[in-house]
Amino acid sequence: MSQAILEEITKDQLTDDRADFKVGDGVRVHLKVKEGDKTRIQIFAGIVISRKGGGIQEAFTVRRIASGVGVEKVFPVHSPTIEKIEIDRESVTMRARMYYMRDRIGKAANQVKEKRLVEAGRK
Amino acid sequence: MNVALLGKKIGMTQVFDDNNRLVPVTVIEAGPCPVTQIKSSEKDGYDAVQIGFRPQKEHRLSKAALGHFKKAGVEPVAELQEFRTNGNVELSLGDVLTVEKFESGQKIDVIGTSKGRGFQGVVKRYGFAGGPASHGSMFHRRGGSYGMCQWPGHVIKGKKMPGHMGDVRRTVQNLEIVKVIAEKNLILVKGSIPGSRGSLVTVRTAVKTKKAQA
Numbered sequence: 610m611s612q613a614i615l616e617e618i619t620k621d622q623l624t625d626d627r628a629d630f631k632v633g634d635g636v637r638v639h640l641k642v643k644e645g646d647k648t649r650i651q652i653f654a655g656i657v658i659s660r661k662g663g664g665i666q667e668a669f670t671v672r673r674i675a676s677g678v679g680v681e682k683v684f685p686v687h688s689p690t691i692e693k694i695e696i697d698r699e700s701v702t703m704r705a706r707m708y709y710m711r712d713r714i715g716k717a718a719n720q721v722k723e724k725r726l727v728e729a730g731r732k
Numbered sequence: 733m734n735v736a737l738l739g740k741k742i743g744m745t746q747v748f749d750d751n752n753r754l755v756p757v758t759v760i761e762a763g764p765c766p767v768t769q770i771k772s773s774e775k776d777g778y779d780a781v782q783i784g785f786r787p788q789k790e791h792r793l794s795k796a797a798l799g800h801f802k803k804a805g806v807e808p809v810a811e812l813q814e815f816r817t818n819g820n821v822e823l824s825l826g827d828v829l830t831v832e833k834f835e836s837g838q839k840i841d842v843i844g845t846s847k848g849r850g851f852q853g854v855v856k857r858y859g860f861a862g863g864p865a866s867h868g869s870m871f872h873r874r875g876g877s878y879g880m881c882q883w884p885g886h887v888i889k890g891k892k893m894p895g896h897m898g899d900v901r902r903t904v905q906n907l908e909i910v911k912v913i914a915e916k917n918l919i920l921v922k923g924s925i926p927g928s929r930g931s932l933v934t935v936r937t938a939v940k941t942k943k944a945q946a
Binding site: 665 | 752
């Protein structure tokens with residue numbers, strides 16, 4: 610009963626045009642950045658290493674290596690500051706949360722099993 | 733103008749505010765609250781307004797209570813509460829207070845009964861550090877010294893000791909209203925409030941807000 614009320618309140622803030630990305634996918638997150646009275650689009654590209662929560666509280670973490678330093682950003686999935694989310698490449702993962710990516714160094718830090726390669730290998 | 737309402741805690745969630753930030757909110761179903769009695773200093777010795785909340789079936793109430801509601805001309809309610817006034821209120825018997833008296837951005841106080849935790853030790857109850865867990869330590873979650881010895885010869889009053897925790901009336905002051913949904917009698921308040929979901933809470937205009945904001 611009370612849960613129904615909570616869902617009702619947040620219903621109109623949920624977005625339904627967010628791309629259906631999964632953990633392991635390489636994504637480009639288009640963010641609206643406000644500078645003075647102008648807004649521009651900033652892109653944060655990386656690998657989705659976790660997606661958790663439900664409803665309006667659902668959030669995802671994008672990890673990338675920027676000038677040799679690992680950078681992670683956590684976004685609410687339904688955030689109005691996100692213009693759109695593009696999927697660059699899909700991948701196959703053995704884990705729901707890819708926190709082991711944090712321990713990887715060098716070339717391996719950006720490597721995930723790509724879905725098209727895995728599927729091609731099966732054939 | 734100062735307003736007070738009775739309500740029910742629905743639960744917590746998050747909403748995006750005007751700056752696109754995700755803010756934590758508590759949802760309170762407040763009102764409608766009928767005015768059941770207006771007390772005056774001439775008749776009762778003090779000025780107050782009594783309001784009700786939560787409709788109640790007639791057969792669950794005593795004849796005396798039913799008479800009280802009949803006199804005010806309101807539907808029977810389960811909860812009644814009084815609020816002191818300064819005497820000049822523009823309310824009359826049978827008026828119904830709703831969340832429309834509040835607006836978003838306004839500061840409010842929320843009064844409720846905190847969740848009962850039962851008999852708890854000093855570590856949980858007062859945040860004492862406790863002792864080391866291992867290395868032969870035989871002093872784990874105790875509170876340390878209770879005071880001096882022959883003088884004063886007793887434990888000082890108010891010494892923090894284990895005991896019952898929670899289930900007490902608590903007021904949270906100056907909470908911001910994020911949104912008012914009038915058609916559903918809901919208020920969205922930023923932050924948390926005391927009590928479990930479904931518990932009775934009192935919502936009132938903030939008492940200690942700075943004059944400039946009011």
